Amino acid sequence: MNPLKRTAPALLALVALATAAGCSSDARAAQPAPGGVTAGTDAQPQATAGSPSPAATRTQTQTQARGATSALRPLKAPLRIADITPMGDKKEKIGVGSPIIVTFDQAVKNRTAVESVLEVRPDRPVEGAWRWISERKVVYRTKTYWHPHQKVRFYARLSQIPGNESVKDTGRRFAIGASNIAVVDTKKHVMKVRRDGKLVKTIPISAGRGGLVRNGTDVYLTTSGVHLAMDKKPVETMTSGWMGVTDPKDPLYYKLEIPWAVRISDSGEYVHQSAGDYQFLGKSNQSHGCVRATPAGAKWFYTIAQRGDVVQVTGTKRKLDWRNGWSFWQLSWNQWKKGSALPTATPTPTPTPTTIDDDQS
Secondary structure, eight states: OOOOOSOOOGGGGGGTTTTOOSOOBOOOOOOOOGGGOOTTOOOOOOOOTTSOOHHHHHHHHHHHHHHHHHHHOOOOOOOOEEEEESOOTTTOEEOTTOOEEEEESSOOSOHHHHHTTEEEEESSOOOEEEEEOSSSEEEEEESSOOOSSEEEEEEEOGGGSTTOTTSOOEEEEEEEOOOEEEEEETTTTEEEEEETTEEEEEEEEEOBOOOOEETTEETTSOOBEEEEOOEEEEEEEEESGGGTOOOTTSTTOOEEEEEEEEEOOTTSOEEEEOSSOGGGTTTOOOBSSSEEEOHHHHHHHHHHOOTTOEEEEESOSOBOOTTSSSOGGGSOHHHHHTTOSSOTTSOOOOOOOOOOEEOOO
């Protein structure tokens, strides 16, 4: 119904308003210079009887300052991983479209060296590549969807980077679950869900109605493209605050507790139970940008939903931006590979086997 209040990733800052949608949730002094001279002034020390000349004083002061700076300068911090998404196989199963997102604890200066020690090894091989989306974050995506019902192992041998030997190698084992692929046809007002290739459910829906243009973008339209399920909640609080309406007396104000909400973008799009207006389901588009479904259909979809499940929306004039949430499948394979730091003609080298700390957090 209305875009999330939670903070969007930094990479969405450039497209924040352009990607805003209609479902929102309530989830989210100058220092003195060395030698006693004030920085930014032209004051110089004055010579007195028996004291060194001004030039000598400046030279001594600068030498002392350099020595102090050298003594206090911290050693270069080793590069570590701050976060790996999704969680490990003991905590969740993920969908066939799922990315592997690795966030480091600092900006990565030598991307080639880092990328060369990252390895992804699925039980059933499929081509994949890394793409850097910020100074600290790199994402792995496959050329085609993962094969369902398998394990995927990720290894980060950061100790093999020169100068980073003190860091403990780490990794994670992921569990790919069933292949859940939902196709939302906004023109026919229906969502069809295939599970492991078999059509298992057809659900009447109502998508974004359009009609609210901000900076040339109709933010009431559902975005067309390949979304991924990113999160889900049994009840999500959705408000009109995303469009600046916070006064309960305003006729456009709303604050609703919406059941069975599966988030599919960072701009606030969900698949969720319709808050009434059931007469429009399967017949017309009436939402603020979300995909509304019947109570039974929404609950069923929520129950099977895994992070990384594919939700493809068709039929609207508003295109999904690849930087909006986990919408990485919006880029072609050739476009995706251009974000890698490794030469396209050079395969990722297989690092020397080492003992890996299997992180299941």
